[in-house]
Amino acid sequence: MATRKKTADLADVLFPTKDEQDFAESILSIPPEQRKLHTETYDFTVETLVEKIDDGSVFIPNFQRKYVWSDSQASRLIESLIIQCPVPVIYMNQEQDEKLSVIDGNQRLTSISRYLKNEFVLKGLTAYPELEGNRFHELDPRFQRHIQNRTLRCIVILKDTHPQVKFDVFERLNTGATKLTPQELRHGLYYGDLIKEASSSVASSHLLSMLDIKVDKRMKAEELVLRFWSLDEGFETYRKPLATFINDFADKNRALTAQKKSTLKASFQAALDAVHGLFGDLSFRIFGKDLKVESTFNAALYDALMIGLSRAMRGKGIKPMSSAHARQVLAGLIADDAKFRRAISVATSDDAQVKYRVNAITEAFGN
Numbered sequence: 001m002a003t004r005k006k007t008a009d010l011a012d013v014l015f016p017t018k019d020e021q022d023f024a025e026s027i028l029s030i031p032p033e034q035r036k037l038h039t040e041t042y043d044f045t046v047e048t049l050v051e052k053i054d055d056g057s058v059f060i061p062n063f064q065r066k067y068v069w070s071d072s073q074a075s076r077l078i079e080s081l082i083i084q085c086p087v088p089v090i091y092m093n094q095e096q097d098e099k100l101s102v103i104d105g106n107q108r109l110t111s112i113s114r115y116l117k118n119e120f121v122l123k124g125l126t127a128y129p130e131l132e133g134n135r136f137h138e139l140d141p142r143f144q145r146h147i148q149n150r151t152l153r154c155i156v157i158l159k160d161t162h163p164q165v166k167f168d169v170f171e172r173l174n175t176g177a178t179k180l181t182p183q184e185l186r187h188g189l190y191y192g193d194l195i196k197e198a199s200s201s202v203a204s205s206h207l208l209s210m211l212d213i214k215v216d217k218r219m220k221a222e223e224l225v226l227r228f229w230s231l232d233e234g235f236e237t238y239r240k241p242l243a244t245f246i247n248d249f250a251d252k253n254r255a256l257t258a259q260k261k262s263t264l265k266a267s268f269q270a271a272l273d274a275v276h277g278l279f280g281d282l283s284f285r286i287f288g289k290d291l292k293v294e295s296t297f298n299a300a301l302y303d304a305l306m307i308g309l310s311r312a313m314r315g316k317g318i319k320p321m322s323s324a325h326a327r328q329v330l331a332g333l334i335a336d337d338a339k340f341r342r343a344i345s346v347a348t349s350d351d352a353q354v355k356y357r358v359n360a361i362t363e364a365f366g367n
Contacts, residue, residue, distance in 0.1 A: 037165055038158040046081065047148035050113050052100070058092070060110070061101040061188035067110045072124035074111035079125050081112075081150045082143065090152055091173055093166065093189075094159045101188070103157070104173045116148075163189070163251045164244050182243055183223035190247070192254030197261050198225040201268050210276060210283050211297060224299070226250060228271065228306045229264055235307060235358065242349040271310040274318060278326035278365070279305075286344070289331045300348040300357060308361025316367035329364055 044052070052058035080087060090105030102109060114120060118135040125132055136144065157166055170185050187195055202208065202221045211221060223246075230249035231238060238245060256264070275283050284302045286295040312318050321329070333340045343357035 036161075037169060038161045040156050040158060042154045042156060043151040044154055045148065046112055046116070046150050046152065049109060049152060049154075050116050053109065053113050056099065058100045058102065058109075060106050061093075062191070067107065069107045069111055071120040073107075074115060074120060075122045075124055076126075077108060077111050078115050078122060078147065079127055079131075081147050082131075083127050084150070087152055090154045092154055092156045093170075094156050096159055100154075100156060103170055105154075108152075164247055167244075167247055181218045181220075181223075183219040183226075186226070186247060186250055187219060187222070190250035190254055193256035193261065194226070194229075194250055194253040194264075195222075197256065197264055198222045198229075201225050201265055204265075205269055205272055206276065207272060210272070224302060225268055227299075227303065228268055228310075231303060231307050231354070231358075232267060232271075232310050235311070235355075238351060238354055240349045240351055240354075242354075267310060270313060271306045274309040274313065275305045278309075278318075278321070278323055279330065280323055282327060286334060287327075287331060289328065289335055291327060291331070298344055300344040300353075303354065304344060304357035304361045307358045309365060311358070311362045312366030315362075318365050319367055321365075326365070333360060333364060 049058065077087070079085075087108065088105075090109065091103040092100040092105075093103050095101055115122075116136050118137050121133050121135050122131050123133070131139070131143070136147075139147075157169060167185060167189060170189065171182075199222055202216065202225060207221050207224070208214070208216060211224075213221060216222070226246050226249070227242070230246045234245070234249065253260075282291065282293070284297050284305065285293050286298050286301060287293045309318060334344075335341075337360065339356055340360045343353040343360070347353055
């Protein structure tokens with residue numbers, strides 16, 4: 001039995017089911033009639049696609065990874081077009097303004113566009129080595145027309161598809177060597193005033209230093225800002241999964257008034273200042289009564305402190321106390337309140353867990 005348990009533990013590590021569970025949970029959180037993926041299929045010629053890229057009606061969103069193909073890889077794609085080898089389907093998202101953003105196919109479309117603009121010579125060909133060293137304008141016109149007239153199958157996810165369904169589809173298509181984080185996907189899907197304000201709030205605050213992050217390449221801090229805003233504003237109506245809750249908030253708040261921007265930025269800064277003032281370099285860390293750090297960053301504790309203190313400030317304010325006393329109060333909660341410890345450790349996105357840990361902080365530190 002012990003051996004079987006060990007193999008089961010190893011299997012949990014090697015074959016995690018979290019993604020599938022998260023997918024099912026997020027889809028089931030929306031009404032059944034809205035769970036359908038709405039798509040249309042188009043066969044665009046290469047020439048048409050390049051024209052659309054040039055006029056901006058087809059674009060690469062900023063959450064996509066940068067262009068990384070070598071000229072040899074790009075050349076093999078051009079050769080595939082010449083020999084009429086099938087090219088994988090390109091997936092696009094229909095934006096609110098009818099433009100199409102590329103979900104899957106960035107490297108292929110960029111390679112084709114680069115070649116038709118004479119940005120590299122063909123190299124590493126296997127079927128037609130005679131064409132090596134040629135830029136597009138140097139090819140015989142018949143080859144040029146043949147390449148331009150090739151069609152590429154494009155599946156477009158229509159804008160009337162529920163945002164969460166889109167998000168989950170994007171995650172399923174997200175199969176690159178370095179998978180995009182939920183916030184990187186969110187940054188592209190819901191880009192607008194709210195995302196800009198989140199980026200601005202990170203830049204103008206000391207959040208990165210509190211998280212001990214020098215360069216936030218994967219937008220972790222930006223996600224934490226959105227996490228705070230969505231929970232702070234929608235605490236009473238919060239329902240798991242948390243990722244879906246944040247997505248809905250980001251989608252609904254793409255366009256913000258100047259007053260709303262100011263309010264959001266001020267609320268985040270006030271909560272962050274309150275946390276830092278009370279806990280200093282132990283902010284968002286799990287520690288014992290001896291102040292020995294057990295965990296360098298805990299996202300559930302981040303929620304509890306940021307939302308809990310924000311709610312306290314909107315009430316009767318935070319109790320006057322020294323940083324040393326505040327640390328002992330929090331250490332006592334972590335050590336002595338089993339429900340609080342569980343709320344920051346297990347099933348942390350469950351409705352009851354979120355509300356218990358936030359309310360516990362508000363009660364402990366609020367007047």
